[in-house]
Amino acid sequence: MRFVASVMDSGETTTKLSVPRMDCPSCAGKVENALDRLAGVSTYETQPTTGKVAVTYDVTSVEETDVVTAIESAGYDVTDTTSEGTTGGDAADSNDSIWTSSRALKTWISGGFLALGLLFEFFLTAQNAAVGMIFGSELLVADLLFLIGVAVGGQEILRNGYYSARNLNLDIDFLMSIAILGALIASLAFGEALYFEAATLAFLFSVAELLERSSMDQARNSLQELMDLSPNEATVKRDTGASETPRADGEAVDDGEETVLVEDVSVGDVVVVRPGEKIPMDGDVIDGESAVNQAPITGESVPVDKTTDDEVYAGTINEEGYLEIQVTSEAADNTLSRIVEMVEDAQSNKTEREQFVERFSAWYTPVVVAFAVLVTLGSPFVLGTAWSTAVVYGLTLLVLACPCAFVISTPVSVVSGITSAADNGVLIKGGNHLEAMGAVDVVAFDKTGTLTKGELTVTDIVPLHGNSEEDVLRCARGLEARSEHPIGEAIVAEAGSADVTEREIDDFEAITGKGVRAELDGTPHFAGKPGLFDDLGFDLSHVHTTTDGGVVTRTTRRLCEQNNCLDLLEETVPELQSEGKTVVLVGTEDEIEGVVAVADEVRPAAKRTIARLHELGVERTVMLTGDNDRTARAIADEVSVDEHRAELLPDEKVEVIEKLVEEHDGVAMVGDGINDAPALATATVGVAMGAAGTDTALETADIALMGDDLAKLPYLYELANDANAVIRQNIVGSLLVKAGLAVAVPFGYVPIWLAVLAGDAGMTVGVTGNAMRLSRIRPDTATDTVE
Numbered sequence: 001m002r003f004v005a006s007v008m009d010s011g012e013t014t015t016k017l018s019v020p021r022m023d024c025p026s027c028a029g030k031v032e033n034a035l036d037r038l039a040g041v042s043t044y045e046t047q048p049t050t051g052k053v054a055v056t057y058d059v060t061s062v063e064e065t066d067v068v069t070a071i072e073s074a075g076y077d078v079t080d081t082t083s084e085g086t087t088g089g090d091a092a093d094s095n096d097s098i099w100t101s102s103r104a105l106k107t108w109i110s111g112g113f114l115a116l117g118l119l120f121e122f123f124l125t126a127q128n129a130a131v132g133m134i135f136g137s138e139l140l141v142a143d144l145l146f147l148i149g150v151a152v153g154g155q156e157i158l159r160n161g162y163y164s165a166r167n168l169n170l171d172i173d174f175l176m177s178i179a180i181l182g183a184l185i186a187s188l189a190f191g192e193a194l195y196f197e198a199a200t201l202a203f204l205f206s207v208a209e210l211l212e213r214s215s216m217d218q219a220r221n222s223l224q225e226l227m228d229l230s231p232n233e234a235t236v237k238r239d240t241g242a243s244e245t246p247r248a249d250g251e252a253v254d255d256g257e258e259t260v261l262v263e264d265v266s267v268g269d270v271v272v273v274r275p276g277e278k279i280p281m282d283g284d285v286i287d288g289e290s291a292v293n294q295a296p297i298t299g300e301s302v303p304v305d306k307t308t309d310d311e312v313y314a315g316t317i318n319e320e321g322y323l324e325i326q327v328t329s330e331a332a333d334n335t336l337s338r339i340v341e342m343v344e345d346a347q348s349n350k351t352e353r354e355q356f357v358e359r360f361s362a363w364y365t366p367v368v369v370a371f372a373v374l375v376t377l378g379s380p381f382v383l384g385t386a387w388s389t390a391v392v393y394g395l396t397l398l399v400l401a402c403p404c405a406f407v408i409s410t411p412v413s414v415v416s417g418i419t420s421a422a423d424n425g426v427l428i429k430g431g432n433h434l435e436a437m438g439a440v441d442v443v444a445f446d447k448t449g450t451l452t453k454g455e456l457t458v459t460d461i462v463p464l465h466g467n468s469e470e471d472v473l474r475c476a477r478g479l480e481a482r483s484e485h486p487i488g489e490a491i492v493a494e495a496g497s498a499d500v501t502e503r504e505i506d507d508f509e510a511i512t513g514k515g516v517r518a519e520l521d522g523t524p525h526f527a528g529k530p531g532l533f534d535d536l537g538f539d540l541s542h543v544h545t546t547t548d549g550g551v552v553t554r555t556t557r558r559l560c561e562q563n564n565c566l567d568l569l570e571e572t573v574p575e576l577q578s579e580g581k582t583v584v585l586v587g588t589e590d591e592i593e594g595v596v597a598v599a600d601e602v603r604p605a606a607k608r609t610i611a612r613l614h615e616l617g618v619e620r621t622v623m624l625t626g627d628n629d630r631t632a633r634a635i636a637d638e639v640s641v642d643e644h645r646a647e648l649l650p651d652e653k654v655e656v657i658e659k660l661v662e663e664h665d666g667v668a669m670v671g672d673g674i675n676d677a678p679a680l681a682t683a684t685v686g687v688a689m690g691a692a693g694t695d696t697a698l699e700t701a702d703i704a705l706m707g708d709d710l711a712k713l714p715y716l717y718e719l720a721n722d723a724n725a726v727i728r729q730n731i732v733g734s735l736l737v738k739a740g741l742a743v744a745v746p747f748g749y750v751p752i753w754l755a756v757l758a759g760d761a762g763m764t765v766g767v768t769g770n771a772m773r774l775s776r777i778r779p780d781t782a783t784d785t786v787e
Helices: 025-036 062-074 081-087 103-124 141-153 157-164 172-190 194-226 335-348 353-382 386-401 402-424 429-437 446-451 471-479 486-497 530-535 568-578 606-616 631-641 650-663 678-682 695-700 714-747 752-776
Strands: 002-009 012-020 041-047 054-060 130-134 137-140 233-237 245-246 252-254 256-259 270-273 285-288 289-295 302-306 322-327 426-428 442-446 452-463 505-511 515-520 523-528 580-588 592-602 620-624 643-645 665-671 685-688 703-705
Touching: 012 062, 025 054, 025 062, 025 172, 054 062, 103 141, 103 157, 103 194, 130 141, 137 141, 141 157, 141 194, 157 172, 157 194, 172 194, 172 386, 194 386, 194 752, 302 714, 353 386, 353 714, 386 631, 386 752, 402 426, 402 429, 402 515, 402 714, 426 429, 426 446, 426 714, 429 685, 429 714, 442 446, 446 452, 446 620, 446 631, 446 665, 452 471, 452 486, 471 486, 471 515, 471 523, 471 580, 471 592, 486 580, 486 592, 515 685, 523 530, 530 580, 568 580, 568 592, 568 631, 592 631, 606 620, 606 631, 606 714, 620 631, 620 650, 631 643, 650 665, 650 678, 665 678, 678 685, 703 714, 714 752
Parallel strands: 442 620, 442 665, 620 643, 665 685, 685 703
Antiparallel strands: 002 012, 012 054, 041 054, 130 137, 233 256, 233 270, 245 252, 270 322, 285 322, 289 302, 426 703, 452 592, 505 515, 515 523, 523 580, 580 592
16 A cells, blocks of 8 residues: 655654545545644645655554545545556546546436436427426426436535535535535525536536546656556576576576566666566676667667676666676665656645645635625626526536636646656656746856766877877877876777777886876887976977878878978967867877877767757856866867856855856756756756766756756756746636636526536646647757767
């Protein structure tokens, strides 16, 4: 029954329960009133859009069964989410079952009797004879059919109305029950039959309830799809000493394998994943190679190659190879589980509009009910209507008195937007963050690891004095092979990928702040800053370049006209440095053999991302970095940010963000979620890059891009903007329709069936359908696949 429970230090526990039939604000209101009366409950949170209730209570005075009993006393069953999912209960698990449920069958039968009654009322008038008397009023065949329709179709309505009255909740169920009973009582009191109105209310409101539940399930299904990503079972490799049996395709099958539920897999276990299977747990690959489709978690459109020591996530799909994975987290703590839990909890952070709607709805219903009473009592005197007509007007206003569509307009939009984002590898941790992102005017970027890849690579090789590029790289590799500096690691990696042969290394020495020295094949060599070779006595303004076809960069083409030489000091080195590159010279005591330039490469999607953000309405983009101004300027010019700030310490980044927040309504900070944590926390919205599997990033940021994909940022901004627009449309639309119908009622323009279909069912289905449009927004494919 319980799907999450966490005990806190104070002796309290928080339990989350699944209440699938609690699918509207009025339903949540009954549950809240029931929990209010339970002593020992300190806080609770109802989430009608996901059918969940979180209750915090004192374990010394309240048990979980007491909480369940209180919820059930409001008329709603608490289900076992592990077996029934989020849409279980009376409505079952799909839209198909909703339309064939017992509630639906009663509704169709009720509609049949309503149709028969109309047939006798308007077409078979001769056969519409009296069949009896009730309190002195004649009962016709049509009236009897209408009454049977009320009895069949009104059961659930009156039942829910009873629980509403019991829990002192002035909601739609209570109001509809009063309207149906009022129509029946008025029929007896005034001698003018209102049985048709009562039957119409019973049938149409039941249809409305089915439509609302179906629409709500559509919103819930997007979250259910996330929950369904992870398989229920895992194949665990047990150390039993069993032999491996070869298969026909050459793949070994371990006779010690065992299939178990994912809940029974422990940290440290080894799970086996074959081609086409979903990866059941977070872990590290310990054997095998394969391409893994990580789109369900990170939103990456291209499968990622995985080999030994690489991290994989539960819910991703093994495309082609055989993998053995050592589990690093339990099922309840893996990346996918954290995503699902955060999406479920996102409603707890309410948007400003949602808070306004809740305040407004608190007085909307009493005002409309009072207006209904005023119209009923006053229209015979003011408008000269008959008392029976005045009663119908009052009943119609009671139907319009519940603000369900108005109240649900924001949360259903938030759920649709957040779950759609999660499907595309973007985790938004609250509706307030979604709203805030849509109002951002300025986006600030960290440089390293955000606008750039965060990994140094060799970008230029300038061979000198007759050496080839391969010669320079072989020499640089030998000198840097024992260095632990990132620049050295980048050179060694480039040499490895170029398949350059190694040289014999002796007497390696690091020259602090300048470079390294070593003997390569018995000859002393140096690699380091230009200043190191200046100290060795070289004339850096006049070095000869290789011109035998080995020239590959535009830098090497800047030759002296007569002497085929380069001026490293005034031209080549400054030009490379102006491009944000770090320059390393390589040579012996007698000759400079070449120049190697290393840089943190700009992400291919960075420039397009900045341009797209401007197209979508971002006024200003800023790059923040601790790097030197020359490198920062080069990167800023390449990606076309509006401005850059260089040589910043972490606290100075915070100061810049604080100033931007003072100057603008909304500021987003995009960083790696760890090094930039203070700046992320200071910004209006903090967006972390590459957060999949990273606890710190998931906890620090308001929004996390699960994959290391900067191209998702414009999608996020567009989604947030559209979500804000949809929320405004839903609020304004539902309020205007309700107000317009209410004002038109006393003038006889709104029959009771229109109030039910348009004011209740129509608006609820309308706002839900409008909200579901957010799921159609997708990342720009052209942008998303750049990297």
